[in-house]
Each structure stands twice: as structure tokens, then as C-alpha cells.
Amino acid sequence: MRTAPEVLAPAGNLEKLKVAVLYGADAVYLGGQKFGLRMASENFSYDEILEGVAFAHEHGSKVFVVLNGFLHDKDLDEIPEFLELLEVAKVDAVIVSDLGVISTVKKHSNLEIHLSTQASCLNVEAAKFWKDQGVKRVVLGREVSLTEAKKIKKETGIEVEMFIHGSMCMAYSGNCVISNYTQGRDSNRGGCAHSCRFGYEMDFSSVDESKIQKIQSYFMSSKDLEGIRLIPEFFEAGIDSLKVEGRMKSPHYAGTISKVYREAVDFFHLEGHYNTEKIFEWEKELRKISHRDYTSASLISPADESSIYDERENEIKDYQVVGVMQEVVQNEFCLVEVRAAFFPGDTLEVLPYKGSVKTGDISFISDMLGRNVEKTKPGTLVKIPWIEGVDKLNLIRRKITS
Amino acid sequence: MKFSLPVKSREEIKLAKEYGISEVIISPSLLSRFGTIDLNNALFLADVCKEYEIISVLEWDALFTNDSFEKVLKGLSDFNFSNFDEIRVQDPGVYHWCLSHTKNKIQLNLETGNHNLECISSWISYSNDRLSKVVLSHEIPKDKITTYTSFLNIPVELMGVGRILLFYTPRRLLTSYHVNPEKQVEVEASSEETPHSGFKVLQNYHGTFMFNPKDQFLLDQMDDIRDSGVHWLRLDLRFHQLSELLPKIMSSVKTRETKSLKEEWPTKLFAGFFRVNKTDILFKKLKNKVLVRDDEKYLGVVLDVIKKEKMGIRLNTSKYKLSLGDSIELRTPEGKVKNYKVDEMTNSQGELVQSANSGDIIFMKHVGGVSIRSAVYLS
């Protein structure tokens, strides 16, 4: 039997880490307070890394820590101390994009090194170069197809990780400095201002054959990647890890993608085929989390014009997470941390760690003082009726009606 | 100080020689991001360089996924690399391939990232003395360059004048607008979401590129450049009229008079990050520092507050437990700090509890001024 690829989920904070792990991720990746590419994200303090790693390991999942900024000398000076802490915490690997960081990691630790997609590793020769540098795994550039990835793995023997889901940088990763020059924020050290999502007016008057003169467009914005239908191809190509983008996204996102890709990988692994109605269910679930229109980008053939998301930045969201289970007292009540309003009489969906969605009729809602609540407020704790089969940290959601 | 210049024709090489340029960059469209000539023409220009005794550099800086890389290698099966003095590469794959399949000296373009000495040194040491120079990123300021040149054992190059590339994708982003995907086209783009306007957007065989509206211009800093130990300055005029600008540039370099040159330059100009790079200074503002967990004595977070009545706390750490009689510090998102001695706490079923551990939700009397998301620490 073929080895199943790992499902690798983003963990923007400790809550999302736990959610991703509980919903089935084999591994999660997270950032500390520095050295990564998401400076606006909450990220992890050192104690949170310790707790996150302990939690993940307890559940059989791995933790990778990103150090994937294009770091400057002063950043590099601070890395050895952080590496020491990561070794103590027993993280499973660091994700790095800069050769100076790789060399520093090798000098100061025995941590396993994964090459970030930020380094845009695109071909066999590049993978050979990175392997020579001590890299154990490459996260390939999103421009690489599955057949190319298969060849890279076969000809170099290096572990290969590929993105399977999430938002996409339109540029070759690491090859965009728009924010550096227009916003004074280094996009390669976590300051990207998403200028590729802006609307631009383009002047075509100098282009001879163009039938248009000026046009307003979101021509640099990419649709989101979705590879759920390509699970057999990922297996066939021998890809070691299926990565999902999105450390800045919600716990709902972390939970859903972990659950859906876990189920899809397990199904193909166990059954050896993919002729299943479940694909529609999985796709339906992936449409319940916030996303732009989906594309398979370059996984099969190079992404063309149809991969452009030529619309104002506006993620499609059909479902909203209204709460997270904080405590489940069997046959009595569930204690919920409210994330969005819901009402007595609502029917809510709960996303269990395994299996189909549960529904619950909310016959009562009460607050911390036991008083009835007519409409819940985000940032409060409420009790709702017990729903069979639900667990602590399950996500509760509601369909958005227009 | 020596000068390097991208060229497209015999006339431009002749002009380069006339104005004391030491090296020309020859960019075939198959290999170079902005190349416009075919391989035969590139070989011909390399011969012209021999005639004029000027260093010829083959530019191979486009990025390729594996299939295109293999196609390119097929196209190069009879290509005579030895016609060129040196090859300039950027992709690590091309670097690796050239080190093992050619005998030329290699120039490594490190303009994309590579902002620390350890990194640059590592690239150099991999080459086993095959590198003749490295091209540094425009984002490295002069004090850093000075440090680097004193440590590095090979010459470095900087772009003295030229367009700054902001963005490179293999996707053809203009094709939807009825432009011929096989042809090179350039349009101007502006957005109301940024104060800058007039970004040049170029689509060609290799994909789509966006450039900064202002060109980099370092000719006012020639003394600093020399003092920083830079050996090569690139005059990147590939998007401009070389025959018009080169004579004026070289005269400016001699006379140190740049005013008229700047007035005639087709775009606005600036010195980029040569003086200083503070692109990490805004990071501090990107998140609420008060909400960043300070590990020392951290306990958890306030999840709910009913003013003057009750608050619910979730304990988030396995390092400490909270017991009756403990003193806690509550730090609000606005930065206020409140202290409280825990004299009573209950669980979600209203039962009194003596202590609580990681993951537990407990309830206690509300402390005035404490709001939702306040962080809880042991005092």
C-alpha cells in the first residue's frame, strides 16, 4: 500500500493549533513572534510553542516552526537563542527560506530543515542545490505541477511538500517587493500589504492590437487553490506532505480543512480509489469556509488567465462560525464561547472531529448568571442545550441567510 | 569602479567600448527575463565583444519550473557557452546546472532577498571559486554593503541606474485584455489604493512583471558607493534609449553634475534604500502588543464579563494552576492593569472549586475595569 501524504495545516495561534490537530491534521506549522512572514498575525509566544508542541505530540501530530523571512543581519543575530528554545520544545522541523538562516540553523542546532516555498524551488537542479545545503524537505513553488513534483522527488530523493489549498501569492514566492517600495513594509519579512488584491486602472493606449484603452481591473489577484479532486494524483506523485495556506484565517477554516483533507486522504488510502459521492460533500464543506473562487492553479498545467480573481477583494462566506464549544456536560448543557450572534429557536450545525455534521436545536440560551438570552453577543459565554456526539473545541456554525 | 551594461546590438557594444564600459550583459529571450534577442544573435554579440575586447556576460535569470527548464536545456544542447566570458544566473537550479555543465566564470544575481552576510557567503562558498562576482539586492543600505565588501572575497555589483522590479509571475496577466500572448506588451497601471501611480506592467514570454514608477538613481552617491567597496555599477538602461542616456551618464560621472541628466530622465528618480532601509519599522504597529502573551506567569484569558457581577476565565497554560487565595493581575487590551485576590471561584455548574488547571473555565467576581480578552497573570 502506498504511504499516505501528511495533511499539514496552518496554526495562527494556540486555539487554531488545537482545532487543526483535533480535526485530523498530521502536522501543523506556526510562527513565533519574529522571523516569519505574518507580522500582523497573533503568532506564538515561547510558552505557547511549548504547549502547542506538547498538545500536538500527545495527539500524534508534528509541529513545524516557520523562520522563513528573508532575514537581515540583525535578525540573524537573534536566531541562535530561539533555535535553542525550539530544540528544548522538541519542534519537529523549522521552515526556512534564506541560505543564511539555513547555515545558522545547522551551526546552532540539530533541527530538521524544510525549505519554505518562499525560496521558489521549481526544478530538479534547484532541489539538488538545496539538498546539498542540508535541507530535508522542499516546499515546492506553487507554479510546479504534480508531474514535475514527482520528477523532482524521484531524481533527488528529497522529501516534497506541496500546497493543496488556500490563498495564493500571484508572484513567484519571494519575488514580490511591492509593499517594500510602496508601503515601506518588507513583504519578505511579514509586511505584505496585499497590493496584488488592489484594483488597478490600466492604460492600454500604447498597445497596438488592443481594442481597449483604459480598464479597471483586479488583474493581479489570484483565485484560491483547491486540490480536493486531485488527491489520487498527489498519492501517485508520491508527495510527502499536503500543505494548506492560512495562518491568518479562522479556527473554522483550520478545523474544516483539516477534517476534509484528512477524510479525503484516508478514504483514498484505505479504499484505493476515489469513486465516491463523498467528494461532493467535501467540496460542499470547503465552500462553507471563507474563500475566493477556487482554481487548481498549476497543479495539472500552468495557471492561465482563468486563475485570475478579477473581482474586488471579497471572500465568499456561506457559513459563519457562531461559537466554539468550551465545555460539554453530558445530558445537561454545552458551554459555548460566542463568536457571532444566534438566537433561541435557531438550528445550528456542529462540526465533529469525525463523521457528518451534527445539528442542534437551540431551545434555550442562558448567560453566566443563568438569565435567558434573546440574542447572543460575540465575546460572551452562554449555555445551550446538550447536543449528542459533540466535543470540547468543536466548532458551531450557522448558514448565512441573505 | 567598473561599469556593466545590458546591450542588444553591435552598435550598443561599440558605444559601451567608447564610453569605457568594462562588461556588457547579453540577454537572449529564451533565458533572460527581459531578453529580446535570439540565441544566435546572442552568440554573435559575444563575438563582437571579443572584437572590442570587452567582457561578455550571458544573462540567464528567468525562473523555470522543471518542464520549461528541460525544454530550455534541449534548446541549449549545441549552444556554445564558451563564446561568453561569464554567465549571470539567479535561480539556484540554473546556478547548480551551470556549475556542473559549463566552464565559464559565474556571476550570481542575489537581488531577490539575500540580505545577510551569512547568506551571501554561503552562496559564494558553494561555487568553489567559480564565482566572479555577486549582484547585491537594491534593498541593502550602504553601511551594510561596506561591511559585506570588507568580508567577501569576490567583487560585488549594485544597480546604479535602472528600473526596479517589484513583482514577477509566470502567469500572463494581460492576456485577458485582448493582447497577443506571444508578443511583449507594456501598459501603465495605477491604483487608488496606493498613493503611487504609473506602475509599468510588462508581459512577455516569461510572464508578467511590475516595476516601480520611479527608477533607481545612485549617481549622486558615487563617493559613498566607492567608499562602500562596491566594484561594479550596473547601468541598466534596457528599458530606455541607451544611445541617448549612456553618453550623458558617463559625462555626469566624470563631472559629478547630475542635474541635467535627471531632468532628462524619462521617469522620476530616487535612491531606493541605499541610504537606509527601515522596512521593518512599521511591524510594531501591525499588532496590539498588549495582546501578545508575555510568558512570565501567564494564566489565561477573560472570556466573558457581566459588569459588577461575574467574569469567566479560561486557563490556557499547563505551567501554573490557579488556586483560591492566589493574587492575579488582569491586563486589559487597552493596557490597563488590575490586581485581584481570588477568594471564590466556581465551575460552569455553579460548584465552588479550590483550584483550576489548563483548559478549565472558571467564574469569579468581576473586577472593575476588566474587559473581555484581558490577559490573566499570576501576580
Ligand code: SF4
Ligand atoms: S502583494 Fe500579493 S503577490 Fe505580492 S507578496 Fe503580497 S500576496 Fe504575494
